[in-house]
Amino acid sequence: MKNTLNTLFLGLLLCSSIVLNAQSTEEVLGKHQAAMGSPEKWTAVKSLVMKNKFSVQGMDIESKTSILVGQGFRTEVEVMGNKIITAINGESGWMMRPAMMGGTGEPETMPADQVKMAASQKNIGSALIIAQKEGAKIELESKEKLDGADVYLLKVTKDGGDETQVYVSASTYFIVKVTGKQKANGQEVDTEVNFSNYKAVDGLYFPYTMETTSPMGGMMTVETVTVEINPNIDANIFAKPTK
Template structure:
């Protein structure tokens, strides 16, 4: 080997070693290995399969809100039933989805506002949500195709960027931290007043709850807006008894006027970790 060839080889090897030090540990992992590590980091497949309901309570901080630390509760039930309540100036706003139909009310000066159905876009999004465990847990059983697109730097940390194609044909993205292998970001497309927008959700402050890892801080917002809402989870309940009636539209056969969510059962989860917007 000539001196020039040897010098080029040494240079290439040095560059390769240097590059390997800059990439996340386990850079050669394929998508199945990344997902498997994510599932393990979050508590394991069997632990999540045992969860049929989940509830959170906490508060929301928003730049658009008239006051700070708005109390909220979120109740979730497989496969995609949700009820989100938030209190604004002593008035309650509710968004609920019973698996087929969604309804919502907004606070008004006289109390709860008019009961309105979900829009077509809201219904489509609600039907796509994996409300208990997100997109990666048991993704094959859910008919979700996951591929590895690459890696990005998020807040100084390396993260794998995964694309998740849902049965509906919609593709969403999940970022998995390259060291902890926990979900750190998620995004989806939504319809804004001036056209499609990207909604970004960030997860942090993970804590162990009955053997599974749950993020206790969730920030969400429209990317182009440059600001986000922060959900701080104060308590999480695993498998509380949640009757289907609490998700049904008022006046529907399943609905009961006296439905209540007790302190143990009136909490929420992200979600996927995806929060219905108030």
């Protein structure tokens, strides 16, 4: 009888822990959503154009990203008179790189692993908002310190098993850091992006400063110049050009 009661107690304790953890996760997600802007406003966004600037080895570079939500994504970067284009069109992708950067100067089909990695960029919002929309599993792991400030650490697991760690400020409920692993050219690499300087655009919040891993090594700071919501975008810009 004693063993039975102990087993029952442990079972109830486990169930309570799961419920409390689920409630905590939902609470953090709810407060994060409220901080970023209402779900209705995010749902109303059908297209977006964002312009950024950053520096690599002393070169000032500008980029333009165009998104038709759920349909297509295209980023154009101009470096020393050469244009680099990355585009996702539905379930396929293509890119164009100059010869000096390992490309052919012609549109190339993007490898499947890179298409998978970039597919989420057809959607907009934070890493958590997109993960919820895509049906990923989100779990609250802990509350800890990051650079001296309290943060919530959440683990996001996608259908394919890929995991990312998302750090949410305990005071603002904005995402301040995302880490994970991604496959590139057959190799698994660590990724890290730090977010700050959140600003409102039509009632929705975007991080205007992002610090990310530089392809040249170290970290690179990307500053957002403008965010345009619901501009007219021609869907043809996402299609791979034919020769």
